[in-house]
Amino acid sequence: QKEVEQNSGPLSVPEGxxxxxxxxxxDRGSQSFFWYRxxxxxxxxxxxxxxxxxDKEDGRFTAQLNKASQYVSLLxxxxxxxxSATYLCAPEDSGGYQKVTFGTGTKLQxxx
Amino acid sequence: DVKVTQSSRYLVKRTGEKVFLECVQDMDHENMFWYRxxxxxxxxxxxxSYDVKMKEKGDIPEGYSVSREKKERFSLILESASTxxxxxxxxxxxxxxxxxxxxxxxxxxxx
Numbered sequence: 001q002k003e004v005e006q007n008s009g010p011l012s013v014p015e016g017x018x019x020x021x022x023x024x025x026x027d028r029g030s031q032s033f034f035w036y037r038x039x040x041x042x043x044x045x046x047x048x049x050x051x052x053x054x055d056k057e058d059g060r061f062t063a064q065l066n067k068a069s070q071y072v073s074l075l076x077x078x079x080x081x082x083x084s085a086t087y088l089c090a091p092e093d094s095g096g097y098q099k100v101t102f103g104t105g106t107k108l109q110x111x112x
Numbered sequence: 113d114v115k116v117t118q119s120s121r122y123l124v125k126r127t128g129e130k131v132f133l134e135c136v137q138d139m140d141h142e143n144m145f146w147y148r149x150x151x152x153x154x155x156x157x158x159x160x161s162y163d164v165k166m167k168e169k170g171d172i173p174e175g176y177s178v179s180r181e182k183k184e185r186f187s188l189i190l191e192s193a194s195t196x197x198x199x200x201x202x203x204x205x206x207x208x209x210x211x212x213x214x215x216x217x218x219x220x221x222x223x
Contacts, residue, residue, distance in 0.1 A: 008152075034211060043202055043214035044155070088155070097162050098143045098208050099170075104154035 002027045004103035006089050012109045019076040021087050021106045026070065029094025033065060033072045036088040038105065044088055048074060079110045115139070116215035118203050124221045131190040133218050135203030141213075143206050144186035146170075146178060148199040149217075155202065161186055193222045 003026040013019045021035075032051040036044035050056045050063040050072065062075040072091070076083055086107045090100040119134035135144065145160040147170075157170030159178040167178050175197060179187045186205075190197055198221050204212040 043217050045214070046211040049211060096208075097160065097168070098206050098210075098212065099145075099157065099160065100212070101157075102147075102155040104152065 002091075002093060002101045004089055004091060004101050006087075006103035006106045008104060009107040010109045011106055012111055013079050015079060015081060015110055015112050017079050019079045019083065019108055019110070021074040021076075021089075021108065023072045023074075023089030023091075023103055024070055025072070025089075025091040025101075027091060027094055027101070028070065030067075030091035031094070032092040033063070034090040034092070034100060035061075035063060035074045036090060036102075038086045038088060040085075047087075076108075079108075081110045081112050084108055084110050116203060116205055116213050118201075118215040118218050120218050121216060122219050122221075124223065125190075125193050126223050127194060129193050129222075131193050131220065131222075133188040133190075133201055133203075133220070135186045135188070135205075135215055136184055137186075137205035137213070138184065139205065139213070140183065141205040141207050142183070143208065143212075144180065145204040145206075145212060146176075146186065146188045147202045147204065148172070149202055150199050158188065193220075195222050198222045 035048040038044040048063045064073045086105040088105045089103040093099040146158045161180040203215040206212040
């Protein structure tokens, strides 16, 4: 069984601060990694993906990947109350078909 | 915009009933997925399909079956609903070079 570990939180940060969300995974064959945001009562929506070691930036979001350590993270700069949500890490399975294994998510609370 | 729709937002059924959950996507995606989401357990894959009439078991297929007769439509079937199948059911679709796009979900309660 592939495993994806995330701290469930809640992670509380003040407005304007950097939120750091971490994820470790067990499937060494994973090549692509997705971060989804899920607001309470809503379905997940993609916010970032990364497939190369290093950093990938998109606006206030930065995804970081270290395949050797099997570790992926998401940084949110200048956190806003609207960022309060659960963030799901989802490495793509090495078996193909676009299958991913979801972590249980980290709940982020941005305090105004 | 990609649109994935699910037949119901809320559904209440009785133990032993046969339940159909339907998902339709409008983007000609080859891959479609059914998940259930439970507090503390996250999203777990029930079944997926990579082509018409093709299906593959996910991590928790027991008690479920699926049907994909047309590319845009993927149905989840609970042959005999049980209380432990009370959950949020999420459908998703996508291509092999893109992410998965989720429908709004169906909250199923089995009494």
